[in-house]
Amino acid sequence: MIRMRRLCAARGAVAAMFAMFLVVACSETQPVPGQQSEVNSIKMEVFKTPTCGCCNKWVDHLKNEGFEVITKDRVSLDAIKEGYNIDPHYQSCHTGLVDGYVFEGHIPARLIRQFLDDIPEGALGLAVPGMPIGSPGMEMGERFDSYDVLLLKSDGTSEIFSHVDGRD
16 A cells, blocks of 8 residues: 555656646747847946937847847936047947947947957957948938948957948
8 A cells, every 4th residue: 555655656746747847848938030038138238318219229129139228318428438438439329338348339239249249359349430321220211321330449449340231
């Protein structure tokens, strides 16, 4: 009788474990194309002015690509840009920060990911100076101006990180 109870208890435990496995396996969701899972989500803090519509569109672009974005509206971004050593000729209308790295301007999300996946030595971050038409957040119908995404270096220099010829 005791042996039978142990056998039933063992079978019950195996059945419970199998049921738990099925619940976990069946509840796994497939990632949406173009979006990262929460585990791989990039958390970015974005400093912008409260009235800038293109900044809001760039934030939407990042969110649509799986980024977790916290926006911080400021009347002036001068202190942020100065504090992170962003020279005026690299500046744009908003500044993003991830783990101390700077993302200045309308940078495509895929290039931010590419940078963070393999951070170059001596890098400060990336920048798209100005506001190129067709860049994320600066869409204007079919118009598109090709542009460079610059790698900003901690020594104050820059180089081309990527050239963008068309929309992603």
